[in-house]
Amino acid sequence: MSGFLRDSSIVFRRQLRMNLRNPAWVIIGMLQPILYLLLFGPLLEPLIGQFGATNAYTFFVPGMLVQLGVFGAFFAGFSLIGEWREGVIEAERVTPASRTALLAGRLYRDLLQLFVQALILIGLGDLLGMDASPIGLVLGVLLTLLLGGACAAASNALALTTKSEDVMAPVINMVMLPVLLLSGILLPMAIGPAWLERASDFMPIRHVVDGVRASFAGDLASSGLLWGGLWSVVLFALALWWGTATFRRENA
Amino acid sequence: MIRARGLVQTFSTRQGRTKAEVRAVDGVDLDVEEGEVVGFLGPNGAGKTTTLRILTTLLRPTAGTATVAGYDVATQPQDVRRSIGYVSQAGGAFSGARAGDEVVDHGMLYGLPRSVVEKRGKELFEQLDLPGLWTRMPRNMSGGQKRRLDIVMGIVHDPTLVFLDEPTTGLDPQARANLWEHIRALRERRGATVLLTTHYLDEADALSDRIVIIDHGRIVASDTADNLKAQVAGDLVDLEVADPLRLADAAERLVRLVDDERSVEVVDGHVRARVPRAGRAVPGLLRELEASGITLESVEVRRPTLDDVFLALTGRSLRDADHAPGPDGAAAPPVPAGTPTGTPTTTEGALR
Numbered sequence: 001m002s003g004f005l006r007d008s009s010i011v012f013r014r015q016l017r018m019n020l021r022n023p024a025w026v027i028i029g030m031l032q033p034i035l036y037l038l039l040f041g042p043l044l045e046p047l048i049g050q051f052g053a054t055n056a057y058t059f060f061v062p063g064m065l066v067q068l069g070v071f072g073a074f075f076a077g078f079s080l081i082g083e084w085r086e087g088v089i090e091a092e093r094v095t096p097a098s099r100t101a102l103l104a105g106r107l108y109r110d111l112l113q114l115f116v117q118a119l120i121l122i123g124l125g126d127l128l129g130m131d132a133s134p135i136g137l138v139l140g141v142l143l144t145l146l147l148g149g150a151c152a153a154a155s156n157a158l159a160l161t162t163k164s165e166d167v168m169a170p171v172i173n174m175v176m177l178p179v180l181l182l183s184g185i186l187l188p189m190a191i192g193p194a195w196l197e198r199a200s201d202f203m204p205i206r207h208v209v210d211g212v213r214a215s216f217a218g219d220l221a222s223s224g225l226l227w228g229g230l231w232s233v234v235l236f237a238l239a240l241w242w243g244t245a246t247f248r249r250e251n252a
Numbered sequence: 253m254i255r256a257r258g259l260v261q262t263f264s265t266r267q268g269r270t271k272a273e274v275r276a277v278d279g280v281d282l283d284v285e286e287g288e289v290v291g292f293l294g295p296n297g298a299g300k301t302t303t304l305r306i307l308t309t310l311l312r313p314t315a316g317t318a319t320v321a322g323y324d325v326a327t328q329p330q331d332v333r334r335s336i337g338y339v340s341q342a343g344g345a346f347s348g349a350r351a352g353d354e355v356v357d358h359g360m361l362y363g364l365p366r367s368v369v370e371k372r373g374k375e376l377f378e379q380l381d382l383p384g385l386w387t388r389m390p391r392n393m394s395g396g397q398k399r400r401l402d403i404v405m406g407i408v409h410d411p412t413l414v415f416l417d418e419p420t421t422g423l424d425p426q427a428r429a430n431l432w433e434h435i436r437a438l439r440e441r442r443g444a445t446v447l448l449t450t451h452y453l454d455e456a457d458a459l460s461d462r463i464v465i466i467d468h469g470r471i472v473a474s475d476t477a478d479n480l481k482a483q484v485a486g487d488l489v490d491l492e493v494a495d496p497l498r499l500a501d502a503a504e505r506l507v508r509l510v511d512d513e514r515s516v517e518v519v520d521g522h523v524r525a526r527v528p529r530a531g532r533a534v535p536g537l538l539r540e541l542e543a544s545g546i547t548l549e550s551v552e553v554r555r556p557t558l559d560d561v562f563l564a565l566t567g568r569s570l571r572d573a574d575h576a577p578g579p580d581g582a583a584a585p586p587v588p589a590g591t592p593t594g595t596p597t598t599t600e601g602a603l604r
Contacts, residue, residue, distance in 0.1 A: 010360045018346070021348075086347055090342065091338075
């Protein structure tokens with residue numbers, strides 16, 4: 001296990017070093033949560049009563065958090081295709097390092113990025129008047145990290161399976177659209193017609209959004225948090241398994 | 253060092269609706285002794301890289317077994333990986349990262365401490381002519397520098413067995429010659445066993461103790477370059493006869509030197525044949541021709557090349573099979589008449 005930690009942290013440091021050297025990555029990463037909150041948040045304030053909530057930011061920040069986690073992570077795989085093309089993945093796979101560590105090191109980077117974004121989002125939300133329970137914040141961020149890790153792992157797996165940005169981009173778009181529309185990230189599904197809400201029941205990420213929202217609101221005993229937590233763990237485990245499998249048998 | 257038996261690798265490819273199975277490697281047996289440099293020669297798509305990927309544990313064979321550095325590739329891949337170095341066609345250093353960082357991270361994945369890898373990496377940068385490039389990005393390096401960096405990454409953990417996949421493809425002749433020196437040094441300086449693939453005949457000839465020729469996923473020959481060339485039954489003797497009327501006479505003289513008289517060709521003022529031990533036979537032939545008053549414009553004696561070997565073994569020229577531009581296509585310069593031809597003359601650009 002110590003070998004695993006060592007290997008994955010070598011991969012992590014390498015990824016982080018390359019990303020930090022790219023100022024665009026840093027700036028866009030930091031700017032994203034700020035823009036969402038400042039440009040979309042005010043639109044919700046007058047409507048918040050209709051959602052059955054009282055504080056617009058306590059309601060909105062969890063949605064933004066999950067959105068950042070899912071969408072940022074979906075794009076994580078693109079950099080892997082570039083590395084694969086230059087033989088980096090093959091060079092790593094010929095070392096005795098654990099295959100899971102090769103994936104995990106990259107996930108650490110994505111999770112660190114998400115964690116920093118979450119801190120910015122929550123800090124800014126707090127300034128704007130968000131009123132969330134402290135334990136709920138911690139739990140909510142934890143769920144988001146699990147989900148973000150799942151999406152990043154899946155994105156890496158997809159990247160190594162398709163090995164082409166041209167194939168991967170439409171697939172990601174195809175997945176993102178229903179996720180955005182059926183997860184209640186921007187507006188709660190509860191305000192829609194019953195059939196639409198039923199449809200959204202089949203979207204696992206919707207339950208995570210509900211869970212993060214419940215936890216921010218302090219409903220720690222609610223079934224929403226339970227289901228959200230369950231789904232995050234399940235998605236994370238499945239994606240990690242898929243990602244590791246592709247690193248293991250990847251056929252460059 | 254390597255012992256492979258009956259390796260088979262099949263891939264399924266899809267063309268429209270029909271699925272076809274391609275046998276990229278079709279029953280390969282391969283033995284490589286410790287300290288040997290073996291050239292794995294064949295046209296593109298012959299199965300060289302696939303075989304290499306099986307031996308380096310990157311690909312699980314569909315059938316067959318292989319032991320590499322004393323470990324089984326299927327059941328002990330970790331031990332195999334620890335013992336070998338592999339330089340793939342694509343390299344392994346990311347174009348946008350610093351060269352030294354890539355080498356250190358790569359070495360550390362073998363479990364070596366940072367200080368050790370850094371020291372070894374910097375030594376190798378000196379040895380492989382990369383001084384001062386430790387912090388440069390590969391995208392700002394020349395093709396030859398990039399390739400040498402790839403080799404540094406492949407051997408930074410000091411493996412006893414090194415696999416090089418097409419090490420000089422795409423390099424200009426000078427960079428190729430330079431890289432050859434470094435590949436030779438792998439054994440001379442480090443005592444490493446080397447298996448390298450190439451589709452350049454001259455490269456296999458210049459670097460290897462032994463050449464293994466693969467075609468359509470099967471090994472068609474395995475021997476030293478000299479023995480392979482000897483199988484082609486003799487050196488090519490080419491006489492350019494000044495007077496076309498004496499061509500038949502010249503051909504008659506040449507026939508006496510060959511085992512099979514059908515092998516004597518008369519083309520375009522030239523008489524050609526494969527003559528065993530031409531070095532001994534030709535001086536006598538020249539005296540005879542002179543005595544009969546047959547004047548020659550030129551005499552050429554050419555040792556068989558690996559291209560001739562490939563042609564003899566597969567019925568195709570390696571160049572035709574390949575379409576990849578050869579490093580040079582220049583034929584050997586004609587030997588002026590009367591020059592002693594006891595020593596082997598150039599083997600078609602093979603000795604650069």
